[in-house]
Amino acid sequence: MTTVTAAKLRTIPSLSGTSPVLDLTRLPADPVTFFYEWLDGALASQVAEPLAITLATVDADGAPNARTLIVKDIDDRGWAFAGPRESAKGIELASHPAAALNFWWQPLVRAIRVRGPVVEASRADSEADFALRSAAARRDLDSRDWVLWRLQAERVEFWQGSPDRQHIRIIYRFIDGVWSLS
Numbered sequence: 240m241t242t243v244t245a246a247k248l249r250t251i252p253s254l255s256g257t258s259p260v261l262d263l264t265r266l267p268a269d270p271v272t273f274f275y276e277w278l279d280g281a282l283a284s285q286v287a288e289p290l291a292i293t294l295a296t297v298d299a300d301g302a303p304n305a306r307t308l309i310v311k312d313i314d315d316r317g318w319a320f321a322g323p324r325e326s327a328k329g330i331e332l333a334s335h336p337a338a339a340l341n342f343w344w345q346p347l348v349r350a351i352r353v354r355g356p357v358v359e360a361s362r363a364d365s366e367a368d369f370a371l372r373s374a375a376a377r378r379d380l381d382s383r384d385w386v387l388w389r390l391q392a393e394r395v396e397f398w399q400g401s402p403d404r405q406h407i408r409i410i411y412r413f414i415d416g417v418w419s420l421s
């Protein structure tokens with residue numbers, strides 16, 4: 240017997256929390272630098288598992304699929320995540336190499352959205368990621384079946400909610416090899 244019913248869903252708070260002060264006049268020129276600034280804030284505020292993402296891909300018929308993963312690495316080469324080549328995401332990325340990924344950090348009321356094409360990392364990088372997994376996590380898996388992918392961001396949105404609904408949305412777009420802000 241549960242206490243929550245469908246009728247009660249609307250009474251559960253959303254966008255609760257407090258956003259840090261954001262100086263819009265001092266935004267970094269690229270989203271990776273800005274991400275690390277926000278990650279510093281998330282760690283200082285003890286956000287639980289700030290590297291957990293929702294990763295969305297599409298299958299060969301264009302049907303979407305989303306799942307929770309951990310981001311492994313973020314730099315100019317892309318936003319890296321890993322998994323078995325024969326997983327649904329591996330099969331979907333092989334037929335349609337593009338994805339979107341989201342972070343949601345509470346109680347900072349901050350979300351980050353990233354989308355773009357996905358490339359497979361070098362075999363050495365995939366093997367290095369596999370080697371970092373615990374012995375238990377490596378069990379029953381062959382390192383050759385393990386793939387590190389990098390989402391090469393074309394658009395990154397930093398969103399900060401506000402109780403008065405004056406939400407802030409900062410969008411970086413990669414156009415002709417240069418990041419621009421809007």
Ligand SMILES: Cc1cc2nc3c(=O)[nH]c(=O)nc-3n(C[C@H](O)[C@H](O)[C@H](O)COP(=O)(O)O)c2cc1C
Pocket residue numbers: 291304305306307308309321322323326327328329
């Ligand atoms: C917090 C969390 C972290 C996860 N990290 C990974 C990961 O790094 N790689 C992975 O393949 N699956 C990870 N999973 C499992 C995935 O959510 C998913 O079940 C699995 O990847 C299969 O997805 P797919 O069949 O769509 O490929 C994680 C799940 C959770 C809840």
